[in-house]
Amino acid sequence: MDHTRADAGDLAEYGYEQELKRTLSAWAVFALGFATISPVVGIYAVVQLGFVFAGPAWTWAVVVAFLGQLLVATVYAELSSQFPITGGVYQWVRRLGGPRLGWLVGWIHLASAVASLTTVAYLGASWLHMLVSDSALSPATHVLLGVVFLVVALGINLLGVDPVKHFLNAGIIAEGVASIAVSVVLLLFARNHGFDILFNTLGAESASGGSVAAGFVTCLAVAGWAFLGFDATTQVAEETDQPRRSVPRALLRSYLFVAFTVLLTALAVTFALRRPEDAVSGKIVDPVFEAVTQSLGGWSEKPFILVVLIAFFACAISIQTYIGRAVYAFARDRQLPFSAQLATVGERQIPWVSLTVTAVLAGLGLVLGLNGNAAATLIAFGSGGFYFIFLAVALVALFARLSGSWNPAAGELRLGRAGLLVNALAVAWLLFEAVNIAWPRAELAPPGGSWIQIWAVVLVFSVLLAVGLAYVVIAKPHTQLPTHSNTQEVKAS
Template sequence: MDDTRTDAGELAEYGYQQELKRTLSAWAVFAIGFATISPVVGIYAVVQLGFVFAGPAWIWAVVVAFLGQLLVATVYAELSSQFPMTGGVYQWVRRLGGPRLGWLVGWIYLASAVASLTTVAYLGASWLHMLFSDRPLSPTTHVLLGVLFVAVALGINLLGVNPVKHFLNAGILAEGVASIAVSAFLLLFAHHNGFGILFETLGAEAASGGSVLAGFLTCLAVAGWAFLGFDATTQVAEETEQPRRSVPRALLRAYLFVAFTVLLTGLAVTLALRRPEEAVSGATADPVFTAVTRELGGWSEKPFILVVLIAFFACAISIQTYIGRAVYAFARDRQLPFSPTLATVGPRQIPYVSLIATAVLAGLGLLLGLNGNAAATLIAFGSGGFYFIFLTVAVVALVARLSGRWNPSAGRLRLGRPGLVINALAVVWLLFEAINIAWPRAELAPADGSWIQVWAVVLVFSALLVAGLVYVMVVKPHTKLPESPTTQKAEAL
């Protein structure tokens, strides 16, 4: 029996037909994961904030976040090996924790995913402006350029899976130049600080009331953004060849390769800055751009901006890809208003209505940028939702292991007893980091921001959770789920 028929047969066991085009190779899935996590988007977004709150010692917050998220990525890899379906966390929690909890997780996940697209578009808009102008970027122009970012990502996704693969390959090439090649150059030829500086704060704790620990925790909350997106690989499982094997491998490989690149870039930039104290004070607004262009020369400014911009576009395209699939999976199970429309698959075998709907929502989220610099707020907002999801999935997986509802050995990725230990450690890490990210910090809000922006993560996701609970109680979407032999067996346990 060929692989395609086997994959479709496994999908049928869960009650679904093969509607999406199964053409993604293991490399293509890796590309989606790599572009979504994106070392350029991750590190370039947090390096400035890292210096402001922890000084050169900010790099250790990145190390901690990497190790913590590696535990989570391993749990996700095990789950994706056993449940090779589009929908990822929604599908897993629905089957292991029950349909009501699955719905709530899917609901928060969609909100967080849209927020991440908004954040990448907002951050990428700054680089797009730098490519064409040296003038200060006004809030209105910033938002409009962010909308352009979302529109381009949507347009490319509507072309179909194959064009997306080509753009993501270009993004990986750009990431390699902007991160690995540039970092190697800085380490070899622009090493202006000794390794001892990695243990200094240069007075950055002043931004956190004089507390080095508070500054490091703030930096750790921001650093969590750099290791989001590895679950994007799970959203294209129904478009992947041999997903039980390809998806978890692509997930872990993408995560580890991006993590290596992020740490390399962070180290290279920190050691290359001639005046790191200016990055701490804010006088150097963009430490990465400053370090690179000063060492390579003025000629490198526009080419470097262009390469970084390609990486940002690839990230936005990849995020748009997996958000559309997540909404499609949710709507296919009749879990959303207008589900039949949102689950529509077009001639190119893509969920085009879901793609359009999520692009509109991400564009509306950019309106937050009209109130000055919203980068820190958007990063905290995007990270907060994902870490809540990470925690819920890890807890559900751990409880399912211990209660016998889930036997990880049934998947292709078999970790045995170490898998249980990793799962437990992931829960501990995520409980800490979720609280750390949600903690209200005035220093992460715009200078003239209100208390609402300080409490944005807690307020918004509390409102989403309450709205989700009301929807579950009133509409009862879990009663509309299609039945399958697998679902019946799981829910009978």
């Protein structure tokens, strides 16, 4: 049977035409998921903060975050198996929880996704500067290099799906070298500590008022950043061959492979640092770079930076790929201002207007970096939005299960009775982690930061929610849905 024709027919049952180019294999979808979660971007961004708040014991926060997010990824895999439509969380919540709630969740998701692109560009800018200069990085230069990241990512995406696939494959190779290969070398030939160091904070609790528990919880809030992005696979469902089968499998496989790589890197860096107490005190600004160059020698500096940069660029490209599709799905249903323009698909069968607009919005977010080091604020901001979206989706899925409006057994991925338990545990985990990330902490704001930066997550998302609610009341986007898109509103029931 012609899978492409069958997939297009499946999409037509939801009221949509096949506009995007369906050329992504199961491997390509895996590559997108892997590059978006990105062990390099995830762990390299949080390791320094982890040491500051919990010392070498920070690795246990990574383990907890991995287990909690595995529950969430499993729920997402079930949903993606039943709704093979570009749009991901917006489409699921709209069909299971109603169009108004679907719009609000989609709105916050878009804002969070743009924030994550800003964060990756900001963090990657530091490595780009390290490649070309040994001087101190000023805030203005940092922001400018972040813009370079966004321009390159946009340029690659505008070339079409095939070039994106090639860059993502290069990213996977770079991830393998920077994370797996380097970590194995460090574990085999550069271990300076035994397993017992993982139970030592080295006084890191002083950053949290002397409380080890408070330090670990703060570390857990930061560690959540390392396990974002697995939902990227769901945004390319309409470009994937046999999406009901390929998308959920790619989602879980990419998540598990990234998790393995993140945990391997966390252990390798922690065991290899000669003086981990310097990472706790902040004397070592980048523990990963320090561990690698101390162990392999000075010759490794530039090659290592280059490999890490490739991984960062692949991550930025993949994030922009899935954000563009998310905006396209929203606009296709006439849910945004200028929807006709945002839903435009060009000659290369890509939503080029949505891609360009999201790149510009992510660039505006870089302005936060003009006021000193904004890494912790951006990580908390990006993570906060996603964890609230995770929570909303998990809650909607749980209520739909219990009310009988959603029958997960009708999908390709079947967990049976275990699915309900997994869903309930995912909700419990997300209730804790969402509040934990949003909790205002002065220690995560830039030194001397204002109260606005300390309350950034709560304030920004409160404003976004208020704007979203006002838009729902005034513009009534749920009434603008094309009649055909309401087909099979709850297809799986």
